[in-house]
Amino acid sequence: MVKNAFIFLILIGVAMILVNLFAGFTGNVDLGQIANHYVANGPAEVGSANIVTAVVVTYRGFDTLGEVTILFLSAAIVGFFLKIENTDNTERNLKYTSEILNTASQVLVPIMILFGVYVFINGHLSPGGGFQGGAIIASGLVLMFIAQPKKEIGHKLINIIESISGVGFVLMGLAGVLFAGGFLDNNVIGLGKFGTLFSAGAIPIIYIFVGLKVGSELTGIALSLKENQNEA
Amino acid sequence: MENSIVEIIGAFLVLIGSVFLFLGALGLVRMPDVFNRIQTGTKASTLGTFLTFFGLVFIMPEWWGKLILLIIFILMTNPVSSHVLARAAYCIKVPMFKKTVIDLYGKDAEKLFKKETKNE
Amino acid sequence: MVNKILFIAALIMMLAILLTLYRFFKGTTAADRLVAFDVMTVSSLSLIGLIAKFSDRIIYLDVAMVYGLLSFLGVIIVARYFEKGL
Amino acid sequence: MKIKNQFAIFIVLMIIWFLINNSFKLEVIAVGFVLSFVIAIIFGKRTDVLNEFKFTPTAFFYTLIYLLVFFWELIKSNIQVALIVLKPSLPINPGIVKTRTILKSKMARMILTNSITLTPGTLTVDIEKDILYIHWINVESLDIDVATEKIVKKFENILVKIYG
Structure with missing residues (x-):
């Protein structure tokens, strides 16, 4: 009885939140000084239809490099400690998956990877970008690990993709120093026509590297967890 | 304001879809055990979402690509997830409705859940 | 006219989501809660579609797509965990 | 290949x-x-x-027929579910029965089980070789052949022509 009353209280609370959201949502429309500067000058300087992307990749590009590095460090640490934990080379026998899930995952995994690439290539036009696209790619591969336990992916391939994309990111930044205004300046190859797929200078290229790097790092974490888990 | 007849047809399709979603949720509350709940929930939510997006195709004809893709995606994933869910619910021995007539799965399930994939 | 009908449809969908939330909190078994979660995410998918129509932005459909993918993956992972298959 | x-x-x-x-x-x-x-x-x-799809004109023709049959069954199943849910007495009679299938192609088996899940009162619980375990909301028969005739055949007859 008490539990039911409690559930109804929660439901009423959720309903009021929904009604509030629906009735009149007005966000914080006044912009601060810095935000005003970005909104006023961003499209002309960077050529990206998405202001957030312009800030993340160009104005604050160095911070993004730091975030990717932190993610790389955490992936490396997870791999390192799980290696130490599991010294006796026993192979895990995974439970039998149903055939339907196996077939569905075979169809879905390539589609999910294509969708992740779509998200990070269109990062300068739509919400989304490198981190989000990388996470979608990694979840596609997690679906493959769950539904097809027999199939193996080597750690080596993931490490190679990860290193190449990391080096590519830094090289694009250095190219900005050489040919344009500074580190990660995106005027390296011209801005292109505003609002099309090949526009906003180097942003799509940088986002491809960020997306591949994030995707391979998260996949590496999932792979280490899958290989080294002991039966409790 | 004037709306064409096509848009009004689309809006009514969306309305019918939302009614089916509501009936599915009602079934989720009223049905007595997990398997019956999965049955009503999956069927109603699949047709409800299908009708909603199909109605939006009438209202917003230039969005047809993504809407059709969403419909295909829903038709493919929703039954698969309910099948996996039903199998998992049987595996952890969720109690079945007391008026259940017959259960021919019980004997074979014991064998099936012990099966493992060997690393080849 | 069209907007009014769509508004009523959105209200009915919210009621449906509230009903599934009731089952989600009531539960009795973990599998019940998982079923409620599945139906709830699929219902909110069509609500996102309606919001995309109201604000006239096609990019919200990308959000719906990602939402659907991640909810499918979440249900599969929790179900495999029940089977002790992870 | x-x-x-x-x-x-x-x-x-x-x-x-x-x-x-x-x-x-x-x-x-x-x-x-x-x-x-x-x-x-x-x-x-x-x-x-x-x-595994056979790229012949017959296969495309039967795909069209399959879609029509499938959507008709989907609408029928939803009306049935709505009638059950709205009745105060909840007239259900559930149980899990066995059926058989003759399909070999993996894709065809997935489409078959998905269709069974979305049609009136049935839910595929598991599939093993040629046996399908089906949760039926109103059990009409315990015999494996009668159940196969009632649940599986209407889709299988078309899928055989598409996937061989």
């Missing part, structure tokens, strides 16, 4: 790329072509279910 797999994945991915982007500009087509090509090469030997 591997080439045929890769070609099937490539075609499917290109269609999905056009549906997502909704435009036929040259740059979009070029990017999609390269992407689908790379993914098709990577997944070519893992994914062997997409090329």
Whole structure:
């Protein structure tokens, strides 16, 4: 009885939140000084239809490099400690998956990877970008690990993709120093026509590297967890 | 304001879809055990979402690509997830409705859940 | 006219989501809660579609797509965990 | 055989790329072509279910018929569920029964179980070799042949013609 009353209280609370959201949502429309500067000058300087992307990749590009590095460090640490934990080379026998899930995952995994690439290539036009696209790619591969336990992916391939994309990111930044205004300046190859797929200078290229790097790092974490888990 | 007849047809399709979603949720509350709940929930939510997006195709004809893709995606994933869910619910021995007539799965399930994939 | 009908449809969908939330909190078994979660995410998918129509932005459909993918993956992972298959 | 797999994945991915982007500009087509090509090469030997479809005119014709039958059954099942839910007495009589299938192709088996899950009062719980375990909301018969005739046959007869 008490539990039911409690559930109804929660439901009423959720309903009021929904009604509030629906009735009149007005966000914080006044912009601060810095935000005003970005909104006023961003499209002309960077050529990206998405202001957030312009800030993340160009104005604050160095911070993004730091975030990717932190993610790389955490992936490396997870791999390192799980290696130490599991010294006796026993192979895990995974439970039998149903055939339907196996077939569905075979169809879905390539589609999910294509969708992740779509998200990070269109990062300068739509919400989304490198981190989000990388996470979608990694979840596609997690679906493959769950539904097809027999199939193996080597750690080596993931490490190679990860290193190449990391080096590519830094090289694009250095190219900005050489040919344009500074580190990660995106005027390296011209801005292109505003609002099309090949526009906003180097942003799509940088986002491809960020997306591949994030995707391979998260996949590496999932792979280490899958290989080294002991039966409790 | 004037709306064409096509848009009004689309809006009514969306309305019918939302009614089916509501009936599915009602079934989720009223049905007595997990398997019956999965049955009503999956069927109603699949047709409800299908009708909603199909109605939006009438209202917003230039969005047809993504809407059709969403419909295909829903038709493919929703039954698969309910099948996996039903199998998992049987595996952890969720109690079945007391008026259940017959259960021919019980004997074979014991064998099936012990099966493992060997690393080849 | 069209907007009014769509508004009523959105209200009915919210009621449906509230009903599934009731089952989600009531539960009795973990599998019940998982079923409620599945139906709830699929219902909110069509609500996102309606919001995309109201604000006239096609990019919200990308959000719906990602939402659907991640909810499918979440249900599969929790179900495999029940089977002790992870 | 591997080439045929890769070609099937490539075609499917290109269609999905056009549906997502909704435009036929040259740059979009070029990017999609390269992407689908790379993914098709990577997944070519893992994914062997997409090329089981028989690419003949008969198969396309029966695909159309299958879609019509499927949507009719989907609408029927929803009306049935609505009638059950709205009655105060909840007239249900559930149970799990066995049925048989003769299909061999993996893709056809997935489509068959998905269709069974979405049709009136049935839910596929498990599949093992040629036996399907089905949760039935109103059990009409315990015999395996009668159940097969009532649940599986209407889809299987068409799927045999599409997937062989």
